[in-house]
Amino acid sequence: MKALAAGRRSKRAPLILLLLSLFLTGWVYAALSPAADAETGSAGEVKQGEALFQSNCSTCHGNQGQGTDIGPSLIGVGAASADFQLSTGRMPMAANAPQAPVKTPTFTSEEIAAMSAFVGSLGPGPHIPTDDQVDPAKGNAAKGMQLFRTNCAMCHNAVGAGGALSRGKVAPPLYEVTPREIYEAMLTGPQSMPVFNEASVTPEGKRDIIAYLVEQRDPSPGGLSLGSLGPVSEGLWVWVIGLGSLIGLSVWIGAKSS
Numbered sequence: 001m002k003a004l005a006a007g008r009r010s011k012r013a014p015l016i017l018l019l020l021s022l023f024l025t026g027w028v029y030a031a032l033s034p035a036a037d038a039e040t041g042s043a044g045e046v047k048q049g050e051a052l053f054q055s056n057c058s059t060c061h062g063n064q065g066q067g068t069d070i071g072p073s074l075i076g077v078g079a080a081s082a083d084f085q086l087s088t089g090r091m092p093m094a095a096n097a098p099q100a101p102v103k104t105p106t107f108t109s110e111e112i113a114a115m116s117a118f119v120g121s122l123g124p125g126p127h128i129p130t131d132d133q134v135d136p137a138k139g140n141a142a143k144g145m146q147l148f149r150t151n152c153a154m155c156h157n158a159v160g161a162g163g164a165l166s167r168g169k170v171a172p173p174l175y176e177v178t179p180r181e182i183y184e185a186m187l188t189g190p191q192s193m194p195v196f197n198e199a200s201v202t203p204e205g206k207r208d209i210i211a212y213l214v215e216q217r218d219p220s221p222g223g224l225s226l227g228s229l230g231p232v233s234e235g236l237w238v239w240v241i242g243l244g245s246l247i248g249l250s251v252w253i254g255a256k257s258s
Contacts, residue, residue, distance in 0.1 A: 041079075041117025049118030052111055056092055065122045070096075077188065078125020082116040084184035088177075098168035099191055126187040133203055134179035139211025147201060148209050155193075159216045165192055175217055179210045 041049070054063055060071030067073030074082070085091040089103035105112065116128060132138070149158055157163050160174035169192050174182065186206050189195035196206070 041113070041120065045114050045117045046121050048111075049114035049116070052107070052115050053118050056106075057115070060092075065119060074119050074122060076123035076125045077119065078127060079116040079120030080126040080128050080184045081188040081190070082119035083112060083128050084181055084188060084190060086112040086115060088181060090190070099170065102172060126184075129180060129183045129187070133207060134183045134210055135207065136179055136211040136214040139204075139207040139209075141208070141211040141215045143205070144208035144210065144212030147205050148212050151196065151201065152209070160213050174213050177213075179214065182210050182213060183207075 053061075053065070057065075060068060061074050062068050062071070065074035067075075082091075085100070086107060087105055087109075089105045090100035092106060093100050107115070120127070148156075148160075152160075155163060155165065155171035156174060157171075162173035163171050165171055171192075177185075183206050185193060186196040186201060186209070201209070
């Protein structure tokens with residue numbers, strides 16, 4: 001029996017089992033990987049994006065987004081990161097600076113979509129959010145206020161008015177930022193902003209934050225907003241107008257009595 005078992009055992013069996021295991025692993029990964037999602041765009045769109053990328057971005061980021069001495073790697077940052085940077089005009093940068101400024105986008109929406117698809121194809125990363133995910137009408141502004149003031153107000157101000165950071169950087173105002181750009185910023189953490197993944201702020205929570213920020217764009221119910229800077233600007237006006245009025249009244253009374 002031992003001789004029969006030895007005769008049936010093939011030296012190629014371990015190699016065949018290894019190949020089968022690798023094939024099965026690859027098939028499962030391809031089926032479940034986010035990179036296999038249609039969000040990465042069609043093959044034609046990715047090809048168009050690659051051509052645009054190599055013409056406009058490769059000097060800093062490398063021909064395949066691998067990064068260079070003057071620009072970071074884009075492998076794995078996802079289509080959402082590219083869409084945010086290009087849609088807000090932060091990329092391409094005109095010159096090195098502490099922070100990429102917001103400006104009019106250099107590319108059309110179709111070109112941005114193509115380059116975002118190419119960057120998304122470089123490796124698994126955050127996808128561009130859907131219209132449903134960023135719809136403020138489906139969010140809860142009250143919950144969004146709590147989340148925003150817990151996670152974002154220390155930089156962006158309690159109502160999204162923005163504020164100064166260190167080393168020449170700023171947290172920009174959020175009054176004119178689109179809902180999709182707000183969601184993408186939370187997903188990708190551009191520049192000094194941290195990444196808010198699903199463990200820290202759920203997709204529903206992100207939509208609630210968007211709903212809260214959109215509500216702040218309505219006229220201030222209290223009248224003059226004073227820049228929405230809170231007690232700083234309010235205290236300044238109390239000091240200038242209130243104390244100034246008291247001093248003026250005292251001078252007037254003194255002049256009358258004399």
